[in-house]
Amino acid sequence: MANQTAKRYVCASCGSEILVTRGGEGTLVCCGQPMQVRGASPGVQAQLPRPEPEVQRG
Amino acid sequence: MNLAELLTIPASMFPDQEMLRFEGRGTSYAGLCERVARTAGALRALGVLAGDRVAALEINTPAMIEALYATAGLGAAFVPLNYRARADELAHLLGVAAPRVLLVGDRYLDTVRELGAARAEGPQLATLEHPAEGVPHLPALAEQSAPVFPAEVADEDLAVLMFTSGTTAAAKAVMLAHADLVAFVFNTTEPADGSDRGAVLLAAPLHHIAGLTAALAATFAGRRIVLLRQFEAEAWLHLVETERVTHAFLVPTMLKRVLDSPHFAAPNLASLQVLSYGAAPMPLPVIRRAIEVFPPAVQFINAFGQTETTSTVAVLGPEDHRLEGAPEEVERKLRRLASIGRPLPDVELRILDDQSRALPPGQVGEIAIRTERLMRGYYGQEAATRATVQDGWLRTRDLGWMDEDGYVYLAGRASDLIIRGGENIAPQEVEAVLASHPAVEEAAVIGLPDEEWGEQVAAVVVRRPGVEVSAEALVEHCRQRLASFKRPQAVVFADALPRNALGKLLRQELREQASRQPPAISHQRSGQS
Structure with a gap:
């Protein structure tokens, strides 16, 4: 299972997390088992109701 | 992330x-x-x-x-x-x-x-x-x-x-x-990694x-x-020396100013390891001079890229800047200095004909680029995005060709955009300003090769019959209405603009005419940034 650039991988056993700066074909292993890619974030840009700004317009 | x-x-x-x-x-x-x-x-x-x-x-x-x-x-x-x-x-x-x-x-x-x-x-x-x-x-x-x-x-x-x-x-x-x-x-x-990675002068x-x-x-x-804060040759040279700068990037105009500075002294640049350049075509005399006068340990890199590709896509590396070896080797390297190098590993680059078919080495076509870091589009301009990115390929509208070794050479721009000192200038915008002058019948703006700026803005102007206007007055007219770097540095007067049968302006013919004819005005080249 390949690993991907700029993705985080988590060890389900010990909780270690690594960030891949250069992807490759190999499988990342920790505590004797393959690490899991952390779920894709929905991101913050499509959410959040807009509160009033704390600083009033100048 | x-x-x-x-x-x-x-x-x-x-x-x-x-x-x-x-x-x-x-x-x-x-x-x-x-x-x-x-x-x-x-x-x-x-x-x-x-x-x-x-x-x-x-x-x-x-x-x-x-x-x-x-x-x-x-x-x-x-x-x-x-x-x-x-x-x-x-x-x-x-x-x-x-x-x-x-x-x-x-x-x-x-x-x-x-x-x-x-x-x-x-x-x-x-x-x-x-x-x-x-x-x-x-x-x-x-x-x-x-x-x-x-x-x-x-x-x-x-x-x-x-x-x-x-x-x-x-x-x-x-x-x-x-x-x-x-x-x-x-x-x-x-x-x-915690080690000393040097200093980059931005x-x-x-x-x-x-x-x-x-x-x-x-x-x-x-x-x-x-x-x-802003580039200035003396300040740049001073910082390289005092801050022990190891890496720097310059556009060709900046590099020429550094070379021309009375404060240039190679021994003071001993810390410099890598000098990258790009953003505009580098005049061969400028880079040759730089290779000669910078400390021999400096590695030169030509980095070619676009905003749409998140910066660099092709690189001419340090090895290609070392003008050493047998005469034929030196000759080959000198030819390559006119190239933008080869695509980076995460970039695919093709030369396409007008049917979007890949062309073999040696043939001129449009440069198209595919990479995982291609832009997401032009903000609010879906039609322009669709016209520019086709099937995942960025159509650069730059013309070029590739040699047998994969080095890419630029051959003009399909879009006629002028790049002066790294700044893009659309000729149509300057033309519209010139045409707004009451004495101007019509005007065309082109880029002419310039050792300092890469290209300079040149205007070919047809005056209204019986109306006189000086080149200086036209430049002043532009100065008041355009960013400073866009105003023409050379003005040539003509009786008519060359056009094809369909009335389309023949810019290449204009360039040839303008380069043969001395301009009516050739403006100062410094202090115009």
Whole structure:
């Protein structure tokens, strides 16, 4: 299972997390088992109701 | 991954390492992180949320770098504006970007106020340097704000909105996502490891893709950023010497000024290891001279790229700049110096014919590029995006050809865009201004080769019958209506413009005519930036 650039991988056993700066074909292993890619974030840009700004317009 | 983590990750490992150097003052990774987090808090207090845009109009200062990372950290998009744009041009850029907040340096506050950006429906203004009456002061606000740390973002979330051609009315805003910029950094840079990675002198403006990506890459690499407000040859030379600069990037115009400076002294540049150049075609005499006079240990790199490709896509490396070996080897290298090198590993580059078929080596066609860090499109311009990105390939409208060894050579631009000192100039915009002069029947604007600027703006003007006007008067007319770098430096008068049977202007013929005929005016070449 390949690993991907700029993705985080988590060890389900010990909780270690690594960030891949250069992807490759190999499988990342920790505590004797393959690490899991952390779920894709929905991101913050499509959410959040807009509160009033704390600083009033100048 | 959030772009802002290019800062927070190395900062968590090497908090005490000096990261930024500005006018004699140093800032550590931890210090910068603290300021960025509080600036993010200040921006949030101004109403900025994920998905908003934060524009900034300022020369290269630490506040700009803080604003970049703070904005990205909030999941908003940073929009660095060309600080040389005129007020009406700025109004257009702001109209396209529609930022929630506009951050302004001292020298631009009056301009921004004049154009009415402070009115109720415009962006919220905030000053970056000193307090001003009636305008929030971002640094003061940051001091009072609780820190905000980088938000989770999706790969495709917008991180930067960057205008392709500084100021032209036809400027398009390129959408670059967090993943695009992170991919550029990861694919071209080794992560910080606590060792001494030297110092990079950042003289290219942060509103240019070369300046912005240089700042990001240096942050992640643990390479100290020595920030220069605005390029000036003497200051550049002084900083290389005193700050022991190891890496630098210059556009060809800057390099020529460095070479021409009376303060140039190779022994003072002994710390320099890598000198990259790009953003405009490099005149062969300039790079040959640089290779001769810079210290022999300096490695030259020609980095060719576009905003749409998140910076560099092809590189002519140091080996190709060493003019050594047998005569035929030297001759081959001299030929290659006219190339933009070969594509980077994460880039596919093809030369296409007018049927979009790949051409073999030696044949001229349109350069098309595919890479994982291609822009997400032009903001608010879907038709322009569809015309530019086809089947995942960026149609650059640059003409070029590839040799048998994979080196790529530029052969003019299909779009006729003029690139002067790294700034894109659309001829049509200058032509429209010239045509607005009552004495002008018609005008055409072309780029002519120029050793200092790469290209200079030349105008061919047909006067109305019986009406006299001087070249100087026309240049003054342009000066009042255009950003300074767009005004013609040469004016040639003609009886008619060459056109084909369909009335289409023959720009190539114009270029040949203009280069044969001495201009009626050839303007000063310095101090016009």
